[in-house]
Amino acid sequence: MSEVKELFSITQQMVHKFRRSNHSDREELIKVFENFVENRDRLMKDIDPPYTDEEKQLGQEIIKLDEELKVLVIKYLGSIQQDISVMSKKKLSNKKYINPYASLYGIDGSYIDKRN
Structure with missing residues (x-):
């Protein structure tokens, strides 16, 4: 199989994987995508002109x-x-719920009289 056909095939497979992806298999999809990028880089380096008409069309x-x-x-x-942002907001909210007075500073209980 020529490099152009192989590149077309793996690009098509990657598009289908992202279309069908859900949030439960993120790590697997990221690993597959990293592998795709490595294979794509290798194939792009191996592609040399002149191109046939079929290869030109596959290129498009x-x-x-x-x-x-x-x-x-x-x-x-x-x-x-977005999920990371939501998680960080939840984490901050939980900290505020556990210790609501942590954000206040200067809570030493002292009172300064300025009447002198």
Whole structure:
């Protein structure tokens, strides 16, 4: 199989994985994506001109799939960042619930009279 066909195939598989992904298999999807990037880099280095008409058409399809993959990855990373934000807010809320007076400073119980 030529490098262009293989690149098209793995890009297509990656797009399908991101389309079907849910939040329960994040770690697995990230590992698969890292592997995809490594394979893609290797294949991109091995692709040399001249290109056949079929390879040119597959190249155009790869570009379209790549754009779609970028959008899916950005959306997926956004959902991860949103979950991290929610978790940090929950953590802060729990700390405030446990010790509501921790944010107040100067609670030493003293009173200064200024009438002199």
